């Protein structure tokens with residue numbers, strides 16, 4: 001019988017790769033076990049107590065095993081923090097991509113996030129017991145821990161062992177067929193759901209962690225029913241709100257955890273089970289439960305609203321440039337209004353990243369399919385302004401270079417879509433480079449402190465495979481070689497190390513705003529210790545020395561042969577991450593030493609003192625200052 005003609009249950013039986021979990025009669029997830037009274041008759045008094053306690057003790061019923069399908073930017077860090085905060089739960093992250101799993105099982109995880117390595121080391125490798133000094137001269141005793149975080153390619157086995165399965169696979173925009181350029185490509189989600197449907201144990205809770213179109217839970221439910229008819233599963237929506245670059249901070253101290261469930265007894269029980277997992281470190285008042293569809297839609301709307309604020313301030317930056325108003329001053333002034341708030345008002349060359357554009361497109365597509373054309377048009381404008389802003393920036397560069405890039409070297413500082421990540425998906429830098437190339441520059445020189453140069457080279461080769469200008473790019477290991485003999489520098493990522501005047505340690509990275517969670521003595525002791533540990537581990541990411549956290553770590557597993565991060569070496573990485581010496585850059589550049597600040601991170605007047613000529617988004621640049629435009 002071929003697989004196309006077999007029934008779903010035949011497929012399950014014939015799939016020798018997939019463990020076929022024993023069927024049970026469970027009708028709700030975690031339905032409490034019952035005391036086996038006939039069995040008690042054969043036991044001693046002590047054994048009877050043990051047996052009864054085993055049944056009634058709440059921790060015996062809780063979640064013991066979690067599997068996260070998809071070891072990407074969301075699955076990896078989220079699972080790591082869940083494992084870190086729940087030492088009693090075994091957490092396994094699975095992925096079909098063996099290279100990615102190999103990286104997670106090495107000293108160089110596949111993604112860069114401040115604090116991630118420390119959290120992974122503790123949960124994946126276990127730790128020694130240690131006495132840690134904390135601020136104020138106190139010490140905290142941290143016990144030794146066993147490993148409870150694992151990374152594997154054995155999707156079927158790990159799913160089959162889990163009480164909760166997170167779906168955290170990619171959900172990009174569909175590029176061909178019906179809905180191309182707007183609808184969500186559900187291939188990965190569908191495939192993973194099918195794998196889960198075949199392998200999961202009855203009563204398992206399936207959690208949508210990926211960002212999905214509203215009503216996707218119905219698709220997941222249908223897929224489960226097709227492959228395992230009659231087997232009880234509960235589906236939850238639990239969208240992730242972490243931002244890259246601050247993922248660990250966001251996960252350790254989230255604004256809220258959103259859980260959507262069906263409003264049935266079993267749906268609410270499943271939501272309660274997931275709530276308990278988060279309650280290990282998140283205050284229960286921050287864990288919000290809603291219906292499935294509200295939860296799914298909330299994620300798209302949250303991203304659309306954040307992106308809308310960026311497009312709003314960017315549209316105003318165009319007015320600022322022509323009037324002498326300063327967009328940063330304006331953002332500060334309006335952000336002091338408590339109703340508006342200060343965040344997401346930083347003007348720049350537009351938002352990038354793998355989420356905002358695709359999620360707005362998904363929202364637009366939803367509105368279109370519901371025949372809400374005005375709604376679709378409204379949200380489309382957020383994307384239109386984003387593109388307009390980027391194009392405006394590039395046009396300004398070319399105009400100031402007398403309308404031609406021929407024979408000129410142009411330097412790009414920052415290739416990642418935002419600071420503190422090496423992610424370049426939908427990075428504005430990629431689009432800027434593409435547009436600049438059309439003007440035939442002699443060279444586009446790229447430097448990013450955290451993107452491995454070899455990875456960027458590969459990416460560029462792949463992106464520009466069909467253009468004959470591919471050879472005019474070079475990726476450098478430091479900012480000085482990248483800018484030597486350059487006619488213009490374009491700042492495209494807001495890395496702390498590119499600021500001028502330089503940021504102080506106090507202003508940068510972890511220490512800037514939200515401090516890691518502090519020890520809270522009103523909590524039960526176990527949680528207080530975990531919170532302290534989280535705070536220390538997160539702090540250790542930036543400044544390990546004062547806390548002495550190093551003594552806790554066990555040796556890390558080695559990297560595979562040919563690991564690019566090992567080849568780059570830690571010394572090279574440190575040099576790349578140091579503050580850029582703008583005076584040294586000015587020395588090596590061609591006059592008139594243009595800097596185009598796409599992220600609003602250098603002071604025009606201060607840069608002019610170093611000999612640069614600066615154009616900045618939303619502010620008077622050197623040209624307008626020369627013509628008496630400044631206030």
Ligand SMILES: NC(=O)c1ccc[n+]([C@@H]2O[C@H](COP(=O)([O-])OP(=O)(O)OC[C@H]3O[C@@H](n4cnc5c(N)ncnc54)[C@H](O)[C@@H]3O)[C@@H](O)[C@H]2O)c1
Nearest residue numbers: 070072073074095096097169170171188191192210211240
């Ligand atoms: N990146 C973010 O900051 C962020 C934040 C919040 C939400 N999200 C959402 O989370 C989801 C995942 O995003 P991401 O950035 O982590 O994506 P990603 O591409 O980094 O990771 C997805 C992983 O899923 C794996 N995968 C796909 N199909 C699989 C299958 N059938 N079995 C096993 N593994 C499979 C892929 O190999 C990949 O490693 C998306 O829906 C995204 O919109 C992302």
Ligand SMILES: O=c1ccn([C@@H]2O[C@H](COP(=O)(O)OP(=O)(O)O[C@H]3O[C@H](CO)[C@@H](O)[C@H](O)[C@H]3O)[C@@H](O)[C@H]2O)c(=O)[nH]1
Nearest residue numbers: 240241242243244344345346348350351352353355417418
């Ligand atoms: O005031 C601002 C804030 C951000 N950006 C840019 O906007 C983009 C996105 O930044 P950010 O939102 O910080 O990072 P993401 O990792 O894309 O996170 C967004 O997308 C995630 C994926 O859905 C969500 O989980 C997060 O809550 C949401 O902030 C980046 O290019 C930033 O440079 C600005 O230009 N101005």
